[in-house]
Amino acid sequence: VGAKQLERADLEPLIEQLQAQLITKNVAADIGSQICESVCTSLLGTSQQGFGTMRATVRSALEKTLTRILTPSHRVDMLAAAAAAKAEGRPYVICFVGVNGVGKSTSLSKVAYYLKSNGFTPMLCACDTFRAGAVEQLRVHANALELPLFEKGYGRDASGIAQDGVRYAKQMGHDVVLIDTAGRMQDNEPLMRALSKLVTLNNPDLVLFVGEALVGNEAVDQVRGFNKSLSEYSASRDPRLIDGIMLTKFDTISDKVGAALSLVYTTGKPIVFVGVGQTYTDIRNLNVDHCVRSLLKS
Amino acid sequence: MVLADLGSKVADALRKMTRATVVDQTVMNEMLAEICKALLQADVNVAQVKALRESIKKNVDVEALASGLNKRKMLEQAVCNELCAMLDPGKEPYVPKKKQPNVIMFVGLQGCGKTTTCTKYAHLYKRKGFKCALVCADTFRAGAFDQLKQNATKAKIPFYGSYTETDPAQIAAEGVAKFKEEGYEVIIVDTSGRHMQEEALFEEMEQVAQLTSPDDIVFASAFKKKVAVGSCIITKLDGHAKGGGALSAVAATGAPITHIGTGEHIEDFEDFEVKSFVSRMLGKGNIK
Numbered sequence: 001v002g003a004k005q006l007e008r009a010d011l012e013p014l015i016e017q018l019q020a021q022l023i024t025k026n027v028a029a030d031i032g033s034q035i036c037e038s039v040c041t042s043l044l045g046t047s048q049q050g051f052g053t054m055r056a057t058v059r060s061a062l063e064k065t066l067t068r069i070l071t072p073s074h075r076v077d078m079l080a081a082a083a084a085a086k087a088e089g090r091p092y093v094i095c096f097v098g099v100n101g102v103g104k105s106t107s108l109s110k111v112a113y114y115l116k117s118n119g120f121t122p123m124l125c126a127c128d129t130f131r132a133g134a135v136e137q138l139r140v141h142a143n144a145l146e147l148p149l150f151e152k153g154y155g156r157d158a159s160g161i162a163q164d165g166v167r168y169a170k171q172m173g174h175d176v177v178l179i180d181t182a183g184r185m186q187d188n189e190p191l192m193r194a195l196s197k198l199v200t201l202n203n204p205d206l207v208l209f210v211g212e213a214l215v216g217n218e219a220v221d222q223v224r225g226f227n228k229s230l231s232e233y234s235a236s237r238d239p240r241l242i243d244g245i246m247l248t249k250f251d252t253i254s255d256k257v258g259a260a261l262s263l264v265y266t267t268g269k270p271i272v273f274v275g276v277g278q279t280y281t282d283i284r285n286l287n288v289d290h291c292v293r294s295l296l297k298s
Numbered sequence: 299m300v301l302a303d304l305g306s307k308v309a310d311a312l313r314k315m316t317r318a319t320v321v322d323q324t325v326m327n328e329m330l331a332e333i334c335k336a337l338l339q340a341d342v343n344v345a346q347v348k349a350l351r352e353s354i355k356k357n358v359d360v361e362a363l364a365s366g367l368n369k370r371k372m373l374e375q376a377v378c379n380e381l382c383a384m385l386d387p388g389k390e391p392y393v394p395k396k397k398q399p400n401v402i403m404f405v406g407l408q409g410c411g412k413t414t415t416c417t418k419y420a421h422l423y424k425r426k427g428f429k430c431a432l433v434c435a436d437t438f439r440a441g442a443f444d445q446l447k448q449n450a451t452k453a454k455i456p457f458y459g460s461y462t463e464t465d466p467a468q469i470a471a472e473g474v475a476k477f478k479e480e481g482y483e484v485i486i487v488d489t490s491g492r493h494m495q496e497e498a499l500f501e502e503m504e505q506v507a508q509l510t511s512p513d514d515i516v517f518a519s520a521f522k523k524k525v526a527v528g529s530c531i532i533t534k535l536d537g538h539a540k541g542g543g544a545l546s547a548v549a550a551t552g553a554p555i556t557h558i559g560t561g562e563h564i565e566d567f568e569d570f571e572v573k574s575f576v577s578r579m580l581g582k583g584n585i586k
Contacts, residue, residue, distance in 0.1 A: 020344060023338060023344055024344050028339075029335070029338045029339045030339065099534075100409070100411065100534060100562065101408075101409030101410060101411055101534070102409055103408065103409055105440075109440075130562075131445070131562075132444070132445045132446075132447075132448035132449045132452070133413075133441040133442065133443075133444035133445025133446070133447070133448055133449075134441065134445070135441075136440070136441035136444035136445070137439070137440040137441025137442075137444070137445070138440075138441070139441070140440030140441055141440055144440075185534070185536060212409065214407070215341075216341040216543060217339055217340065217341050217543075218341065249407075249408065249409075252407065252408075278408070278438070278439075
């Protein structure tokens with residue numbers, strides 16, 4: 001048997017299998033099919049020895065594609081950026097956004113701990129003025145981490161509080177401001193408008209989208225919805241979009257890591273951290289190899 | 299309507315089928331393919347989607363149907379039935395009874411909305427004329443008691459909790475005993491969020507369950523093995539949320555879904571009834 005040119009008909013059944021596999025791993029359905037389609041196209045016409053290794057060929061091509069998608073084009077180096085802002089004599093501002101209950105406040109306190117243990121003095125800014133207990137929750141974290149907290153209670157306009165917070169941090173010489181926002185569904189227009197206002201007004205250095213690894217197709221909708229609202233409702237000509245992703249509850253999903261793939265594929269932004277538990281030290285960088293292996297493991 | 303996206307896609311597929319001149323195997327397969335795609339996009343488990351497809355194919359043999367029967371209507375009905383079956387575990391949920399204490403314990407993953415839902419649940423039963431009370435047994439998460447306290451105050455529902463006590467089982471037992479004595483009918487115990495990979499937290503949850511001996515434990519999939527979950531509440535079904543997956547996954551555990559949460563406010567909470575839910579989802583009005 002000589003070299004055989006791969007044809008669509010040969011690939012289709014294998015591709016279909018892999019697509020189903022990706023979906024069981026929590027990859028959003030249409031993203032799974034788009035990725036498989038592109039793998040298929042890239043393999044068309046290439047030569048292939050014998051029949052037995054076809055599966056391996058497709059698999060390795062998919063593996064390469066997944067690795068490429070998950071490896072971001074640029075990294076968010078929070079410490080370097082914060083140090084640069086400090087040299088300019090202004091606080092480095094990070095804004096946490098996301099839907100309800102994904103772990104914004106908890107992630108914020110983890111990042112605060114991370115920054116603190118690297119020699120910065122972060123200040124927490126309580127801009128969730130809606131949900132019951134939100135300010136108290138942040139105060140508990142601030143006390144535990146021995147960090148300053150800026151809050152003005154409930155019911156107030158969040159963007160104003162954020163502005164005052166940043167100004168206050170500058171006066172007091174705090175290096176980093178971590179803005180906590182209220183959870184909101186991506187298609188809730190009034191709330192998304194308010195968020196866009198907060199982001200436009202304060203122009204934070206980093207807009208961190210917090211998403212949970214538990215969601216499937218929803219992940220794509222969420223991040224698209226946030227990006228769309230941030231650009232649509234923004235008054236400025238060059239609207240701020242999401243700069244990075246923090247993926248939480250990574251410890252709850254065993255090998256169904258598809259949300260990571262969906263989010264990175266949709267936004268093209270890096271996963272800055274993953275959250276792997278409920279304590280301050282449960283924060284990691286994303287291990288791309290491990291992620292790809294989990295996705296391909298059946 | 300929640301799940302509007304899924305509903306409109308399925309309804310579309312059905313409409314396309316009814317418009318076909320001749321209903322045969324190809325038309326049916328096309329329709330099924332479209333419905334399955336819609337379900338997958340709503341995060342329904344692959345295996346369940348497959349099962350639905352097989353079962354419809356098995357139940358409706360288009361070619362062999364007698365001439366008098368309306369094939370279109372039959373297919374439509376079959377799809378409706380399968381969707382209902384997917385969401386229906388075939389078990390009656392626990393219903394709180396009047397004039398006796400009903401202890402209800404809420405469990406679930408972190409951030410799934412337990413605390414908010416506790417208040418909504420209490421509010422709903424309060425409007426139905428029950429004497430309701432809330433117990434906060436979440437001693438782990440920062441600000442948990444404050445959250446419940448503020449919620450309960452807003453809804454004017456008595457609550458019990460502690461800033462200093464760290465043993466959740468202790469608080470739960472005390473709170474439940476106190477409210478029982480005072481003649482409350484629906485006593486709701488809120489616990490901290492946890493997931494399967496956290497053994498220690500599960501032991502703690504079992505302790506709370508033992509000490510309070512709840513009549514009903516509300517929510518969720520993996521928990522079924524550890525404690526006898528009685529019913530489920532699906533939260534965050536509002537807007538675009540692709541709750542299809544949650545709905546079907548929960549139904550697969552065998553615990554009936556009793557309510558759904560559709561927003562952040564205390565009134566955003568409805569009773570869940572499979573048949574009317576499915577028919578509303580497909581845009582056919584609320585028929586029973």
